[in-house]
Every structure is written in C-alpha cells, then in structure tokens.
Amino acid sequence: MVRWEPDAAGRLRRAALELFAERGVEATTVAAIAERAGVTERTFFRYFRDKREVLFGEQEAFAGLFVDGLRASAPDAAPLEAVAAGLRAASAFFTDDARAGARLRSTVIDAHPGLRERELLKMSDVGDRMAAALRERGVAEPGASLAAKSGIAVFHAAFAAWISPGETRDLPELIGEGLRELRAIAGRNG
C-alpha cells in the first residue's frame, strides 16, 4: 500500500533545486534530496528516475504544449500567428507562483555547461516540432523553420526577462512584447 504523502513530488522538486543551488548538482545525492523533502529514497524513485529528471522530467509535456497550441490555432492563421498561439499555450505552464522555482532552476542550469546544453537541445527540439506542425498545415520551407525558430527566440528572450530580478510582468505579456519586437526588427525598415 502506498503511503499518502501530500505533494511529495513538489517537495522533492523544491528540495532538489535548493540543494543543487547550494552544493551543485554533482555533489547532491538522491539521499540528501529525499532527506530534505522528508521522504524516503524509495519515494524519490517513485517520481523521478534520477536527480537530473527533477530538472528535465516534464520535458515531453512541455514540448507538447507548444505543438498542441500551434495546432489549435485557426487553420488559416499566418505562420507566425500559429507559432504565437503555441508560445501562449506553453506560457500557461509558468504561472506567477512558479516564478521563484523557475529562477532557481535557471541559476542551477546556467552554472553547469552540460545542463545548459541539454536545455538548449530541448528548446531546439521544440522548434523542430513546431516547424513540422507548420509543414503539416501546408507552410513551405524555409518559412516553417524560420517562423518556428524565430518564435523559440521570442520565447527564450521573454523567459529570460520573466525570471530576471524584479520583473513583475507575466510571461504571456512578455511574449507579446517579444513578438512585436521581432516584427519591428524584421520590418521593411528593420
């Protein structure tokens, strides 16, 4: 029988981020994470395969938000509009009470070249999947890739702003600003 542990996954995630930030990822053991979260190691492994999965475990669900959001846009939406719908759908993942955790996660990842690469590859994969979804609805290359990758650049810049110290605007607002900035830059006079 599984013992009831209110939000054990959430507590494990917070404990892991704190320890990663304090000691670094290498020096943090699963035992230490479980101890700080007040659960057993066995409980840790019920939720996560290893300590890195605490940082990247929601990868598949996250990538799916972009693609599903894009697919849910009007079939005749212009390519960048469809991409923008994907970005807005993904930004729902990052509510305001997730901002502190996202800041901590980002600090941990930025301190570790291997994790930064993994994060970069994750976003590149999201871009490839949005480009594929655009091609499925008839957008030709290079338009599909350019719209998807420019959209990822907008998301990345908006996310960096969202977790920057003192920033209070929400992520959808920052994404909207990024899209306007992209349109200004790529405008005929840009």
Place this chain on the structure above:
Amino acid sequence: MVRWEPDAAGRLRRAALELFAERGVEATTVAAIAERAGVTERTFFRYFRDKREVLFGEQEAFAGLFVDGLRASAPDAAPLEAVAAGLRAASAFFTDDARAGARLRSTVIDAHPGLRERELLKMSDVGDRMAAALRERGVAEPGASLAAKSGIAVFHAAFAAWISPGETRDLPELIGEGLRELRAIAGRNG
C-alpha cells in the same frame, strides 16, 4: 625537417570525411585516415588534435567571420541589416567547390546524435556572439538576441538548401531569399 606534403590537411580532411561516411565516425581510426590520405599518423596530428577536429576544427575561424562581418557593417545599420552582413561574410567561407565536401560533412553529422548536438551548440554560440556584438553597438534586448537568432535560423535554412541534392544557387543568394522570407513572415500581416 618537415617533409613537404602538398595540401596534406586537405587530403586528410577528404579522407576522413569519406571514411566517416563509409564506416561511421566511431569505427574510423586516425591510422586509417592517414593511410587513405597517404601520410603518416604523425602528419595527421600535425594538423588535427583528434579525428573529431577534422569536422569541427575551423569552428573558431568560422564564428569569427559572422562577428567580424557584423562589426564591419555601417554603425547605423538596423539590427537585422548588421546581422545580414555577418551572414554574407560567413557565406564566403562556402565557395561552390566546397559544396560536395559540405554535403558529405552534413551526412556524417546528421547520422550521429553527439555530432549534431555539437553542431547545434556551435551555431548557438555564433548567435550569442552576434547578439553581444549588437549590444556593443547599442542595440537593446530583446532586439539584439531576436535579430541574431533569427539570422542564425536564416543561415541554417539557407545552408540546408545549399547542400540539398540538385541545388545550384550559391549560398549568398539563398541567404538573401531567407532574409526576404523572414521579413515576409514577420510582416504585419505575416
């Protein structure tokens, strides 16, 4: 005394690419590369640190072309115009007689996840360096990152077209088309 070997580096590069394509990178030894190029292993190591450096050794020079090209653009050039100058400068690296070798290199890299990641990180680094060069000339964020990353997306798409079977247009022309496509996509109606 160093024996004179006409274009030993070029022959080693061609031999390595052929062997990588035939056998895969893992199964190719430096000894086999040297043998096919008709030189000694010692000669190989005079030009390359290891076999992967045959694929990535010109990385620093290549990244520099983008940044130098950007810096050489008019100081009051719009951000995407400055980035376009960087892309055009880098495309000089890829003359028409380099196309067959670039196709082979791309086939080798696409077959190998670790090499694809390294290639992706290389281009991401080029984007970061162009964004930094834009900030140095007063372009604010997120504009600097958006212009640089959209530019990298244009270069990537143009390069993929350049090495696609039967393509005869040159790389600067394909880059010009990509930039027009980006402007169309990000246009007010795009």
